[in-house]
Amino acid sequence: MSITDRLESTLETIRRAALECGREPNAVRLVCVTKTFPAKDVIPLLEAGHRIFGENRVQEAMGKWPALREKYPDLELHLIGPLQSNKAREAVDFFDAIQSVDREKIAEALAKEMAKTGKRPKLFVQVNTGAELQKAGVLPEDADAFLAACRETYGLDIAGLMCVPPVGQQAAPHFALLADIAARNGLRELSMGMSSDFEIAIQLGATYVRVGSAIMGERPSPRLRGEGEAA
Numbered sequence: 001m002s003i004t005d006r007l008e009s010t011l012e013t014i015r016r017a018a019l020e021c022g023r024e025p026n027a028v029r030l031v032c033v034t035k036t037f038p039a040k041d042v043i044p045l046l047e048a049g050h051r052i053f054g055e056n057r058v059q060e061a062m063g064k065w066p067a068l069r070e071k072y073p074d075l076e077l078h079l080i081g082p083l084q085s086n087k088a089r090e091a092v093d094f095f096d097a098i099q100s101v102d103r104e105k106i107a108e109a110l111a112k113e114m115a116k117t118g119k120r121p122k123l124f125v126q127v128n129t130g131a132e133l134q135k136a137g138v139l140p141e142d143a144d145a146f147l148a149a150c151r152e153t154y155g156l157d158i159a160g161l162m163c164v165p166p167v168g169q170q171a172a173p174h175f176a177l178l179a180d181i182a183a184r185n186g187l188r189e190l191s192m193g194m195s196s197d198f199e200i201a202i203q204l205g206a207t208y209v210r211v212g213s214a215i216m217g218e219r220p221s222p223r224l225r226g227e228g229e230a231a
């Protein structure tokens with residue numbers, strides 16, 4: 001199967017999963033995760049009409065996407081990896097959505113850059129639902145207070161929540177926990193579900209699923225790249 005065949009079949013699976021649980025298929029958007037893959041692998045997806053993409057590193061994205069964006073100005077780029085506060089300026093400037101807001105220092109840096117530039121990327125707070133030491137994200141028990149601080153102290157408009165469940169565990173309880181935290185904080189967007197579990201995420205309310213390898217193919221040595229971990 002080609003990359004575009006896998007895109008089509010992923011979109012079809014999303015559609016079916018949404019309909020099966022009585023949801024509107026358009027309520028679930030696909031973020032195609034293109035980290036580690038060169039622009040030439042992304043072009044067929046753009047040509048096929050796909051527009052929402054995810055990258056986990058600011059630097060890598062800034063090398064890959066400007067030329068693509070010139071040709072496809074309506075594309076939407078999501079930062080899904082950990083953000084350092086010294087990269088807040090680039091992130092605000094470059095991304096349409098930042099899914100990894102997880103501490104006050106970042107909230108403060110983003111607020112400052114957003115005020116300066118007038119840009120308003122869609123923001124998600126990442127929750128470390130499995131309380132894993134090495135993983136980015138605010139702890140579940142700290143999420144309400146952090147969301148309040150984002151709104152009240154930094155004036156940030158948080159659209160929703162994101163999580164990456166622990167490897168080797170059932171994802172469903174993590175997705176349900178994320179949905180609970182979002183509901184009690186009045187947040188509409190839920191970014192959850194990856195190649196192996198996006199159908200379950202859709203059942204539990206995902207509005208964005210982030211799918212990489214099921215479309216792009218296997219990535220080289222993910223461990224070395226520290227995916228989903230503090231970089």
Ligand SMILES: *Cc1c(COP(=O)(O)O)cnc(C)c1O
Pocket residue numbers: 033035056080081164194195196210211212213214227228
């Ligand atoms: C790499 C990555 C994905 C995509 O993972 P796949 O298993 O390849 O679908 C999703 N979310 C985050 C945060 C990632 O780093």
